[in-house]
Amino acid sequence: MAKKENTAPAFPKETYMFWFENMLLQRLFEEKAGQLYGRQKIKGFCHLYIGQEASTSGAVTALEKGDKWITAYRDHGQPLALGTSPNAIMAELFAKQTGVSKGKGGSMHMFDKEHGFVGGHGIVGGQVPMGAGLAFAEQYLGTKKLCICYMGDGAVRQGAFHEALNMAMLWKLPVIFVIENNGYAMGTAVGRSSNVTELYTLGESYDIPSESVDAMLVENVHNAVKSAADRARRGDGPTLLEFRTYRYKGHSMSDPGKYRSKEEVEEYKQRDSIEAVRETILKNGFATEEDLAKIEERINQEVEASVEFAETSPYPDASEAFKDIYVQADYPFIMD
Numbered sequence: 001m002a003k004k005e006n007t008a009p010a011f012p013k014e015t016y017m018f019w020f021e022n023m024l025l026q027r028l029f030e031e032k033a034g035q036l037y038g039r040q041k042i043k044g045f046c047h048l049y050i051g052q053e054a055s056t057s058g059a060v061t062a063l064e065k066g067d068k069w070i071t072a073y074r075d076h077g078q079p080l081a082l083g084t085s086p087n088a089i090m091a092e093l094f095a096k097q098t099g100v101s102k103g104k105g106g107s108m109h110m111f112d113k114e115h116g117f118v119g120g121h122g123i124v125g126g127q128v129p130m131g132a133g134l135a136f137a138e139q140y141l142g143t144k145k146l147c148i149c150y151m152g153d154g155a156v157r158q159g160a161f162h163e164a165l166n167m168a169m170l171w172k173l174p175v176i177f178v179i180e181n182n183g184y185a186m187g188t189a190v191g192r193s194s195n196v197t198e199l200y201t202l203g204e205s206y207d208i209p210s211e212s213v214d215a216m217l218v219e220n221v222h223n224a225v226k227s228a229a230d231r232a233r234r235g236d237g238p239t240l241l242e243f244r245t246y247r248y249k250g251h252s253m254s255d256p257g258k259y260r261s262k263e264e265v266e267e268y269k270q271r272d273s274i275e276a277v278r279e280t281i282l283k284n285g286f287a288t289e290e291d292l293a294k295i296e297e298r299i300n301q302e303v304e305a306s307v308e309f310a311e312t313s314p315y316p317d318a319s320e321a322f323k324d325i326y327v328q329a330d331y332p333f334i335m336d
Contacts, residue, residue, distance in 0.1 A: 013286040023053035046107045049077035051248040054273035056081035058221025071150035073108035075120040082115040090306035096313035103316045125158030132164040135175035146174035146232040154185030169206045172237035176228045179242045203240030215243035
């Protein structure tokens, strides 16, 4: 008799339901943000995370409260995944005083200390040594906490990336470096800008345990981050993870994405991480189609409420330009 295949889900119901809601919030929020950008309600740069949601949601369930998160300028997904209010993020996109960065950062510079999110950074690769520095602080203070540092595939061509990896491994810092490889950096395929296309192997140059992860599956993200976190908390040092993911939209809202085919985009959409979790939930009887539809409606209402909140919030007063510059409020170089 043939052995019966074990089809039990890899994680409990609560985890899958969390992932579904968490990723769906990111997706619906950003779809709305894209619409508002088209209506010129949101201005400046805007880099959407649509398609990459598993990279954050899977990591949230693998890490602990008190761990630090840092990323580049595609930074709406992380704070939403961590629990920052959609109201505060939408208001920031509208450049309003009630925004998570008081309307001063906009799309590219979100920051939420309460939830451990340390930005949102506009300089390509600039956040990588900062992530190592955050990890050094945790090590120095003996907190047993860590820093997860996200970057795009384009950032690995920056010298700061290599300097940070070298020092992180030398000092065995509790940091997880994550390369979100969506294939194109700003708009150039990885193979056209790097001799090394298996980006995780760059960590091996510094003896850092490194691996490639299919990040279209949230379970894979959780497992890889959990393993790396355990290593960091033991004091064994950093890990480098290359998340193979995909963005359905262009690099930014001004990018028509003509460097890739519609067929390629559709192929990745067939592997959508949210739909994969939805299928697991339904297959295992964790919820019904009606249950999931109600969740989606609730999240849609939450997103609509965030738009109303942003619309009705005030812009910062001009005096705010001189605040939050230095820790010392009366620093002499601040002009009145």
